[in-house]
Amino acid sequence: MIGNLAKLSYVRGVSQTVASGIKAAAVPVKVEAKPTVAVATQVRLAHTDIHVPDFSDYRRDQVKRPNAKNDSADDRAAFTYLMVGGATVTTAYVAKAMVSSFISSMSASADVLAMAKIEIKLSDIPEGKSVTFKWRGKPLFVRHRTPTEIAAEESVSTAALRDPQTDGERVKDPKWLVVIGVCTHLGCVPIANAGDFGGYYCPCHGSHYDASGRIRKGPAPLNLEVPFYEFPEEGLVVVG
Numbered sequence: 504m505i506g507n508l509a510k511l512s513y514v515r516g517v518s519q520t521v522a523s524g525i526k527a528a529a530v531p532v533k534v535e536a537k538p539t540v541a542v543a544t545q546v547r548l549a550h551t552d553i554h555v556p557d558f559s560d561y562r563r564d565q566v567k568r569p570n571a572k573n574d575s576a577d578d579r580a581a582f583t584y585l586m587v588g589g590a591t592v593t594t595a596y597v598a599k600a601m602v603s604s605f606i607s608s609m610s611a612s613a614d615v616l617a618m619a620k621i622e623i624k625l626s627d628i629p630e631g632k633s634v635t636f637k638w639r640g641k642p643l644f645v646r647h648r649t650p651t652e653i654a655a656e657e658s659v660s661t662a663a664l665r666d667p668q669t670d671g672e673r674v675k676d677p678k679w680l681v682v683i684g685v686c687t688h689l690g691c692v693p694i695a696n697a698g699d700f701g702g703y704y705c706p707c708h709g710s711h712y713d714a715s716g717r718i719r720k721g722p723a724p725l726n727l728e729v730p731f732y733e734f735p736e737e738g739l740v741v742v743g
């Protein structure tokens with residue numbers, strides 16, 4: 504196009520009045536232009552042929568019309584709240600699972616929990632005898648009391664006791680006494696069926712316990728401790 508323009512150019516005369524009164528002729532004069540050499544120093548592109556994609560299929564109906572009121576804000580807010588709520592619930596669930604697994608890793612293992620309880624067959628303990636078991640690293644006394652011992656312990660007045668407890672408060676079944684075999688003075692292990700009261704005797708400093716495990720004489724301040732136990736079935740006691 505630049506070359507064609509360079510080949511020809513036209514000069515048009517104008518109508519005007521001159522001093523001699525002669526009117527100039529308005530005749531177009533064709534002038535042959537001299538060929539020139541065109542040097543392109545830059546190239547400009549109009550970019551008018553680029554195809555713009557149509558995204559109408561992806562637009563919501565509300566935004567296709569420029570003069571329509573945008574009433575979809577509530578819908579978008581509901582979606583946003585739903586996403587935030589879902590993320591919050593998921594995060595809370597994951598956090599709970601992590602905390603639970605962390606705490607459970609610090610709790611006792613199954614074998615340790617199994618050691619926490621001890622099952623004792625009562626038929627193995629003859630009447631009048633006290634048998635010592637090891638439970639949680641301590642001696643455990645299980646005594647099969649005779650009717651005479653039961654009657655004697657039930658008749659003791661709590662007014663005469665240093666650590667007042669009736670026999671009924673210390674046993675679930677009068678025939679069976681279950682106590683921890685640790686002297687409440689300084690922690691020695693008392694001897695069964697010994698002492699002035701026929702129950703337990705601690706030789707370390709001379710504490711005497713009766714057949715209900717109550718301190719009756721000596722320096723020990725408290726009765727022998729009664730652990731938690733139960734009789735799940737006839738002839739069986741579970742301690743712990």
Ligand code: FES
Pocket residue numbers: 686687688689690691705706707708709710721722723
């Ligand atoms: S430890 Fe038993 S009387 Fe001192």
